[in-house]
Amino acid sequence: MSHLVFFEKPGCGGNARQRAALQAAGHTLERRNLLTAHWTPEALLAFLAPLPVPDWFNRAAPRIKSGELVPEALQAEAALALLLAEPLLIRRPLMWNPADDSRMVGFDTAAVTDWIGLEPSAQRPSSLEGCSSPTKSCSTPTGGQHAPV
Template sequence: MAHIVFYTKPGCRGGIMQKQLLISSGHEIEERSILDEKWTPDTLYPYLKGLNVKEWYNKNAVAVKNGTVIPGSLPEDKALELLCSDPLLIKRPLMIVGDKLVAGFNVEYLKELIGLYNIPEEDLTKCQGKTEASICEKNS
């Protein structure tokens, strides 16, 4: 069993499903709002290092979907500044798992790292809103 600090957007259906999978796999979740944290490049980068800059972004964010923000178009320092100024753009969840900092919900990686069981076939990183005007987009 792992203790996981889980930064997500409150009310996000995808985040709720991800947490349910972690809990049903026997892990303890300490949920925190990604919006309440005062992110700085120094605090955010450790979660993102090792990923391509394009992968730092939440592909479901309204600004990404509508083309206002193009993932990978900015250098690292500018991308970090942008993500810190608008946490909804950050790939989520951000997790602290032991001494590891993780960005995004990579089922295969988490399965190896901490163990996941009864993994659903659906993509848990996809927006789970039912319509284009879902609660996720209204609150983005």
């Protein structure tokens, strides 16, 4: 099993479900606050660079949901500056496996299973990203899509 550094938003129900799935599969987590981590451009790009710029963003962030920010309209340099200034916009979780220096952004169960393995569960949705309540608007960042790095 893997030991992961798990960057999350404390109190986020989506991140809690993601942690539970990882721990049920035997992985250990070093939890870190995504919002207060001291991100440098290089450290954040180590997670984000392989992805298209729009996939860097948390689609549930209020400024994105309101249409104030349109990730598809941003170039990489401007997008990175926004994410560094406002970490609530960063798609989450960010996960890092120090053993092989691999990284992942977001939490698609199939991709996580391919990356490090998850326990099979007939009840687990194909994606654990997003809000825990399908009827409520979520103002917490929980991510969009992701890809292994």
